[in-house]
Amino acid sequence: MTYGGIEAGGTKWVCAIGDGPDELHELTTIPTTTPAETLGAATGFFQQNGKIVGIGVGSFGPVDLERGSITTTPKAGWANTDVVGALRAALDVPVAFDTDVNAAALGEQRWGAAVGLETFSYITVGTGIGGGGMANGRLMHGLLHPEFGHIRIPHDRASDPFDGVCPYHGDCFEGLASGDAIRARWGKRPEELSGDEVWDLEAGYLALGLLNIIGVLSPQRIIVGGGVMKEPLLLPRVRRRVVELAAGYFDVPELSDGIDEYIVPPALGDRAGVVGALELARANGSG
Amino acid sequence: MTYGGIEAGGTKWVCAIGDGPDELHELTTIPTTTPAETLGAATGFFQQNGKIVGIGVGSFGPVDLERGSITTTPKAGWANTDVVGALRAALDVPVAFDTDVNAAALGEQRWGAAVGLETFSYITVGTGIGGGGMANGRLMHGLLHPEFGHIRIPHDRASDPFDGVCPYHGDCFEGLASGDAIRARWGKRPEELSGDEVWDLEAGYLALGLLNIIGVLSPQRIIVGGGVMKEPLLLPRVRRRVVELAAGYFDVPELSDGIDEYIVPPALGDRAGVVGALELARANGSG
Numbered sequence: 166m167t168y169g170g171i172e173a174g175g176t177k178w179v180c181a182i183g184d185g186p187d188e189l190h191e192l193t194t195i196p197t198t199t200p201a202e203t204l205g206a207a208t209g210f211f212q213q214n215g216k217i218v219g220i221g222v223g224s225f226g227p228v229d230l231e232r233g234s235i236t237t238t239p240k241a242g243w244a245n246t247d248v249v250g251a252l253r254a255a256l257d258v259p260v261a262f263d264t265d266v267n268a269a270a271l272g273e274q275r276w277g278a279a280v281g282l283e284t285f286s287y288i289t290v291g292t293g294i295g296g297g298g299m300a301n302g303r304l305m306h307g308l309l310h311p312e313f314g315h316i317r318i319p320h321d322r323a324s325d326p327f328d329g330v331c332p333y334h335g336d337c338f339e340g341l342a343s344g345d346a347i348r349a350r351w352g353k354r355p356e357e358l359s360g361d362e363v364w365d366l367e368a369g370y371l372a373l374g375l376l377n378i379i380g381v382l383s384p385q386r387i388i389v390g391g392g393v394m395k396e397p398l399l400l401p402r403v404r405r406r407v408v409e410l411a412a413g414y415f416d417v418p419e420l421s422d423g424i425d426e427y428i429v430p431p432a433l434g435d436r437a438g439v440v441g442a443l444e445l446a447r448a449n450g451s452g
Numbered sequence: 453m454t455y456g457g458i459e460a461g462g463t464k465w466v467c468a469i470g471d472g473p474d475e476l477h478e479l480t481t482i483p484t485t486t487p488a489e490t491l492g493a494a495t496g497f498f499q500q501n502g503k504i505v506g507i508g509v510g511s512f513g514p515v516d517l518e519r520g521s522i523t524t525t526p527k528a529g530w531a532n533t534d535v536v537g538a539l540r541a542a543l544d545v546p547v548a549f550d551t552d553v554n555a556a557a558l559g560e561q562r563w564g565a566a567v568g569l570e571t572f573s574y575i576t577v578g579t580g581i582g583g584g585g586m587a588n589g590r591l592m593h594g595l596l597h598p599e600f601g602h603i604r605i606p607h608d609r610a611s612d613p614f615d616g617v618c619p620y621h622g623d624c625f626e627g628l629a630s631g632d633a634i635r636a637r638w639g640k641r642p643e644e645l646s647g648d649e650v651w652d653l654e655a656g657y658l659a660l661g662l663l664n665i666i667g668v669l670s671p672q673r674i675i676v677g678g679g680v681m682k683e684p685l686l687l688p689r690v691r692r693r694v695v696e697l698a699a700g701y702f703d704v705p706e707l708s709d710g711i712d713e714y715i716v717p718p719a720l721g722d723r724a725g726v727v728g729a730l731e732l733a734r735a736n737g738s739g
Binding site: 227236237283284285296300301302303305306307308309310311312313314315316317318319320333334338373376377378379380381382383384385386410412413414415416417419427 | 514523524570571572583587588589590592593594595596597598599600601602603604605606607620621625660663664665666667668669670671672673697699700701702703704706714
């Protein structure tokens with residue numbers, strides 16, 4: 166049984182045919198232009214590359230999980246795009262649909278850093294901040310889906326007068342700590358920046374966000390991915406700062422000496438999303 | 453089949469025998485003094501009042517759910533109290549154990565404000581702030597259990613210079629917004645206070661906490677109980693402020709016109725805890 170997977174991102178769609186991280190038979194990357202163009206290229210890829218029995222999609226959002234559509238995105242032309250309907254019509258196979266972060270979380274639970282865990286979080290720190298994961302063995306859905314980026318965290322304007330970049334909330338977590346926020350605050354891209362001032366501030370905000378996830382959900386592990394985390398100084402500082410902020414309240418090794426195994430990078434790296442989309446398709450078929 | 457339920461609080465234990473909110477055959481309240489005295493009185497109550505087939509306990513904490521014990525509580529004499537072991541030894545029935553807030557959440561899901569919901573949150577705002585609920589149809593457990601009170605929220609020291617009362621974190625959510633915080637900030641008990649200044653500040657902090665729960669978990673509903681919420685001005689202001697803070701980002705009626713049905717008081721009122729403890733016992737027996 167061979168599945169199709171799509172990591173449907175705001176800048177590119179990664180499409181794969183296969184059964185898992187070590188069995189990717191075909192893989193392609195399509196730029197995210199217009200819905201018609203991008204969906205057309207994606208369906209063309211699957212049509213040309215042989216028989217698949219189902220497709221999984223991990224999509225940028227916000228999304229409507231029941232309808233299988235992208236909803237209020239500011240990305241031009243993409244609001245109210247019926248992704249599932251378009252794929253089903255063109256390919257005539259079952260289509261499973263979830264957020265990009267939940268798909269990546271599912272991939273990590275099947276093959277990566279969350280094997281055996283029932284309740285864990287996955288957070289991506291890229292141009293924006295996204296979140297997902299599993300609670301009690303199932304992907305996190307509820308009223309909508311997690312939106313870690315839009316929680317509120319302390320912001321000391323005396324030491325960081327930056328107003329934040331979120332068009333809705335200004336200095337929410339994403340507004341202060343996303344890649345877009347870093348670029349706007351310092352006038353450079355994250356990969357061009359260095360120095361303790363930059364990365365201590367960033368680690369402090371990320372640690373506040375993670376601490377809030379811990380307080381609300383009590384995940385068994387937190388996986389932190391995304392482009393901003395490619396800065397090697399960052400993850401060790403985030404871990405240290407989370408332990409400082411927890412301040413001994415949580416009486417478990419995970420929040421003291423065991424922090425290095427508690428807050429971890431994705432084991433599947435940049436492939437987590439598309440591989441998780443394959444697993445979405447497989448779980449959809451067997452469920 | 454008749455069950456026993458204990459709402460094991462830090463000031464009193466409420467013990468009941470029955471099958472649900474409308475079938476409480478016996479009910480008693482025991483002051484929380486020493487573990488030996490309080491556990492002795494509770495076991496005596498159940499021994500005197502006929503046959504029960506199991507007991508459920510919703511306990512103050514923090515607790516170790518696997519061991520069935522209270523762990524690092526600052527309450528004198530109660531650290532490392534093996535509640536489940538003591539009850540099982542005295543009564544020789546199965547004992548189910550969870551946090552007080554998860555027990556109350558379970559009661560609300562069986563008989564109250566969360567019937568039919570799979571993912572919802574329950575928050576108590578009393579002397580402290582506690583949290584729990586269900587995710588994907590099961591009570592929230594993970595690394596430990598939720599600790600809503602210890603998340604961090606924005607604190608504008610220019611308008612509220614109060615340092616917070618949390619011995620671990622100072623101005624965490626509980627440190628700023630619990631009943632103890634209100635009393636320390638204003639020098640009066642919550643029930644003696646009135647005026648917009650008091651309740652707008654409190655509503656603002658509570659709304660920030662709820663917004664963070666929404667961002668992390670996306671619950672289908674939030675139940676807000678506890679002594680501080682008895683102030684009638686408070687809940688409407690919390691709801692209004694949550695809608696303001698969400699700022700249209702979440703494209704659902706629950707976070708605009710439907711807010712009155714989204715953030716609600718417990719339908720079981722003060723009985724949610726002990727009735728939920730009965731349901732813990734029942735679920736333990738049937739599961």
